[in-house]
Amino acid sequence: MNYSQAMIRSEILKALAHPARVLIVHALTGGDRCVRELNALMNIDQSNISRHLAVLKRAGIIADRRDGMRVFYHLKAPCILKALKCAVEVMKNDASSRNILLQER
Amino acid sequence: MNYSQAMIRSEILKALAHPARVLIVHALTGGDRCVRELNALMNIDQSNISRHLAVLKRAGIIADRRDGMRVFYHLKAPCILKALKCAVEVMKNDASSRNILLQER
DNA sequence: GCACTATATGCGCATAAGCACATAAGGTCA
DNA sequence: TGACCTTATGTGCTTATGCGCATATAGTGC
Numbered sequence: 001m002n003y004s005q006a007m008i009r010s011e012i013l014k015a016l017a018h019p020a021r022v023l024i025v026h027a028l029t030g031g032d033r034c035v036r037e038l039n040a041l042m043n044i045d046q047s048n049i050s051r052h053l054a055v056l057k058r059a060g061i062i063a064d065r066r067d068g069m070r071v072f073y074h075l076k077a078p079c080i081l082k083a084l085k086c087a088v089e090v091m092k093n094d095a096s097s098r099n100i101l102l103q104e105r
Numbered sequence: 106m107n108y109s110q111a112m113i114r115s116e117i118l119k120a121l122a123h124p125a126r127v128l129i130v131h132a133l134t135g136g137d138r139c140v141r142e143l144n145a146l147m148n149i150d151q152s153n154i155s156r157h158l159a160v161l162k163r164a165g166i167i168a169d170r171r172d173g174m175r176v177f178y179h180l181k182a183p184c185i186l187k188a189l190k191c192a193v194e195v196m197k198n199d200a201s202s203r204n205i206l207l208q209e210r
Numbered sequence: 211g212c213a214c215t216a217t218a219t220g221c222g223c224a225t226a227a228g229c230a231c232a233t234a235a236g237g238t239c240a
Numbered sequence: 241t242g243a244c245c246t247t248a249t250g251t252g253c254t255t256a257t258g259c260g261c262a263t264a265t266a267g268t269g270c
Contacts, residue, residue: 001127001128001131003124003128003147003148006124006125006127006128006131007124008192008196009124009127009189009192009193009196010121010122010123010124010126010127010192012191012192012195012196013118013121013122013127013188013192014119014122014123016115016118016122017115017118017119017121017122018115018119018257018258019108019111019112019114019115020111020258021115022106022111022114022115022118023106023108023111026106034216034217035216035217035218036215036216036217042108043108045259045260045261046216046217046218047217047218047219047259047260047261047262048258048259048260049217050217050218050219051218051219051258051259052258053217053218054218054219059195060195060196060198060199061195066266066267068216068267068268069215069216069217069266069267069268070215070216070217070267071216071217071218076195076198076199077191077194077195077198077199079190079191079194079195080191080195082187082188082190082191083118083187083188083191083192084114085184085187086117086182086184086185086187086188087113087114087115087117087118087188088114089182089184090117090164090165090166090181090182090184090185091113091114091117091165093165093181093182094165094181094182123227123228125228139246139247140246140247140248141245141246141247150229150230150231151246151247151248152229152230152231152232152247152248152249153228153229153230154247155247155248155249156228156229156248156249157228158247158248159248159249171236171237173237173238173246174236174237174238174245174246174247175237175245175246175247176246176247176248
């Protein structure tokens with residue numbers, strides 16, 4: 001694998017690497033959601049939700065569809081769930097160092 | 106899922122979200138490697154390799170083992186490969202927007 | 211047109227991440 | 241011990257991210 005391939009992969013991972021975006025992706029596994037619904041679901045400023053959605057869209061992870069005033073978002077790449085599950089596995093396999101990590105921030 | 110769970114997951118994803126670290130993980134799928142070998146493999150300053158390794162170790166993705174002067178690193182969580190494969194799938198499913206992404210930087 | 215709802219974006223600021231360079235720390239072997 | 245090899249870390253700097261706030265853009269319906 002060369003560096004530019006690695007760059008593309010890291011772009012996608014980077015798009016997922018934010019707690020709010022993890023929450024958004026998780027919420028979208030339950031079906032399409034519009035910005036307002038996501039906003040109600042988590043305690044984050046609407047403008048930031050929009051920005052996080054833009055990041056995920058830009059990475060090709062989600063897509064949008066307008067319906068009247070609202071814009072609904074849905075997952076484009078179901079494999080994303082595997083990536084998130086992987087994170088959970090790492091967490092389980094490594095409870096001790098994880099605690100350290102949590103302590104330090 | 107709550108915010109702190111999402112934070113833990115995002116920490117792990119963040120650890121993977123850098124081209125150099127993607128390359129490192131990829132290299133480690135071929136077996137243990139010491140810092141010098143990784144350094145020879147990719148064209149990155151040794152001090153940065155060490156730092157990237159520290160990030161991955163801190164996230165519980167890799168572990169190290171000293172052998173004489175050298176420190177060998179190995180993958181701790183094989184599921185990481187699924188996360189990387191996912192990135193590839195997104196890339197394939199979304200070649201067009203990916204091109205845009207590449208153009209813009 | 212106007213008022214209203216929903217979503218996106220511009221801007222300034224604070225903080226985090228990444229880098230290159232120098233150097234410290236840990237280990238080997240003559 | 242001293243010369244050497246390998247890996248980690250301190251420092252200063254630049255750039256990227258994320259945030260809140262205000263405001264723009266888009267659509268609906270009176």
